[in-house]
Amino acid sequence: MVNEKLSEPYKEVFMPKSPHLSRTDFVKTTVGVLGTIMAAVVGLPAIGYLISPATKTQESDAWIELGPLESYPIGTPTLFNFTRSKINGWEKTVNSYGIYILRRSEAEDDLLVLSNVCTHLSCRVTWKEDQQEYACPCHDAQFDIDGDVTYGPPPRPLDRYETKVEEGNLYIHFVEA
């Protein structure tokens, strides 16, 4: 306290243009800066630890064989189920997927392969033969035979898969982000 009062005239006399920084202010600033650095050193690894798995999502893609093309009927979407496994943390996770295969005609390339995952919130859609549409049970969404939205909340058509036919066998290009 005494020093602070004394320092004012000192400043005027010896360092007229110097910005005055009292001892208290210096300590406060130093503690603030060091505290921030220490909080960052402790806090950033902690945040990194928690969000780490989210930064390591691996992409995978593969051509999946769906069997002979002629085993699929023409004109009716047919469900095909398969599983894919990957390592999550310490565990092997097996996910199952369903796709609808529609042969529009005898031609090998006249195909439409749709994911059965609703584009709204990922419930599974089913083909209703009598109504000629895909129906989602969760929020009453409907898609037509081409996968386009005809009713309900989905923001986009059902996802399509790239296809190829080799030696009579049907393959789809499965891409997982």
Add this chain to the structure above:
Amino acid sequence: MVQKVLNWLDERMGLQAIYDTVLDRKVPKVNWWFTLGSASLFLFVMQGITGIFLSVYYVPSPDAAYDSIQFIMNGVAFGWLIRGIHHWGASLMVIVVFAHMLRTYFYAAYKYPRELTWLTGVVLLLATLGMGFTGYLLPWNQRSYWATTVGTEIVATIPFIGDFLMQVLRGGTDLSAVTLARFFAVHIWFLPAVIAAAIGIHMYLIIRLGISNIPGKED
């Protein structure tokens, strides 16, 4: 601005009074050995925080315990750091708590009116050792498995009730998934609750009674 917020809070919560009572206490002239209690508290808090973080990935089941720790060490960013702090902090805490006990003993600080501080300190020392014992099993590797086998067998040597006590510890006759699950529960819930409560009493007594002087020649 900060001062205004603090004043607003102080008026309603009495922060200044808490600060004065807890931190602005009168203490006799003492030496560095008197910091061991604060060091123990710091280590307990640090073990608590790193333990909470470890529980995000650790799974207390024989199928997954070892693999989940491998994942923490190799697959998670800074997992090695969090586990390393918890691992070394555990050993350090046992050493510091024990040294704190020795200091109290040799400075005769356990005498009237501080007997209860000593007694809660005994609870804290034993609970700390219990944390070490239960935590040691959780990695579920060869060393922890056999250490716990031997540790629980020692309990079985107690006359008459030893076998029963061993089975209580193991949750059956064998060291099994049941053992791992109950050691985990004791490690993260029972003992931390006991320690937190005992620390509360311990510190209340320290604040109420103050700390003792270093004994002089005439004592």
